[in-house]
Amino acid sequence: LAKTTQPISMDSYEGQEVNITCSHNNIATNDYITWYQQFPSQGPRFIIQGYKTKVTNEVASLFIPADRKSSTLSLPRVSLSDTAVYYCLVGGYNNNDMRFGAGTRLTVKP
Amino acid sequence: DGGITQSPKYLFRKEGQNVTLSCEQNLNHDAMYWYRQDPGQGLRLIYYSQIVNDFQKGDIAEGYSVSREKKESFPLTVTSAQKNPTAFYLCASSRERGSIYEQYFGPGTRLTVT
Numbered sequence: 001l002a003k004t005t006q007p008i009s010m011d012s013y014e015g016q017e018v019n020i021t022c023s024h025n026n027i028a029t030n031d032y033i034t035w036y037q038q039f040p041s042q043g044p045r046f047i048i049q050g051y052k053t054k055v056t057n058e059v060a061s062l063f064i065p066a067d068r069k070s071s072t073l074s075l076p077r078v079s080l081s082d083t084a085v086y087y088c089l090v091g092g093y094n095n096n097d098m099r100f101g102a103g104t105r106l107t108v109k110p
Numbered sequence: 111d112g113g114i115t116q117s118p119k120y121l122f123r124k125e126g127q128n129v130t131l132s133c134e135q136n137l138n139h140d141a142m143y144w145y146r147q148d149p150g151q152g153l154r155l156i157y158y159s160q161i162v163n164d165f166q167k168g169d170i171a172e173g174y175s176v177s178r179e180k181k182e183s184f185p186l187t188v189t190s191a192q193k194n195p196t197a198f199y200l201c202a203s204s205r206e207r208g209s210i211y212e213q214y215f216g217p218g219t220r221l222t223v224t
Binding site: 032034036041042043044045046049087089090091092093098099100101102103 | 114143145150151152153154155158168169198200202206208209210212213214215216217218220
């Protein structure tokens with residue numbers, strides 16, 4: 001089962017780019033990497049998912065190196081409303097590994 | 111308007127009582143999940159269900175029970191056997207089981223047991 005490791009917390013300022021890295025050394029061949037965002041007292045919501053190289057959508061980019069042992073969520077020009085906990089989840093089809101871990105608490109300051 | 115509903119938002123119970131948390135989805139998803147979240151912690155999987163009339167224990171199933179009699183509904187009962195039931199409970203669903211499928215979460219139920 002793929003175990004993930006993320007920094008516990010990060011601070012940033014409005015307008016900066018934020019990069020959050022997740023380590024997953026024992027990722028399996030069929031595993032995908034998925035990131036979720038959670039605001040206080042709400043359920044997490046899906047941000048982005050990828051398998052390799054780079055994925056970009058309207059809110060974030062996901063960079064995955066060739067060995068896939070880590071991944072980096074990139075949030076461009078963060079605002080105060082991006083203050084949240086970000087979770088990295090690694091897994092694939094029909095697996096039992098739904099472990100979100102403690103996540104990374106991002107605080108964006110004015 | 112598709113989504114997941116959980117009720118109630120806040121629930122208070124006395125120690126020794128069983129309590130049932132509701133979770134309903136109209137997304138036509140096969141898989142449903144229950145998670146527990148404690149302050150400052152990540153999500154821990156309690157139970158999941160891949161299909162109607164089938165469910166499996168997650169990492170912390172002791173003291174909890176579930177049923178899946180309908181595709182849309184996956185209620186969670188917190189029994190008196192659960193040693194520390196006070197927590198934030200989140201229900202989720204996905205098209206099929208597996209973390210590759212996007213999970214849609216409900217708003218959560220905050221349970222306080224005194």
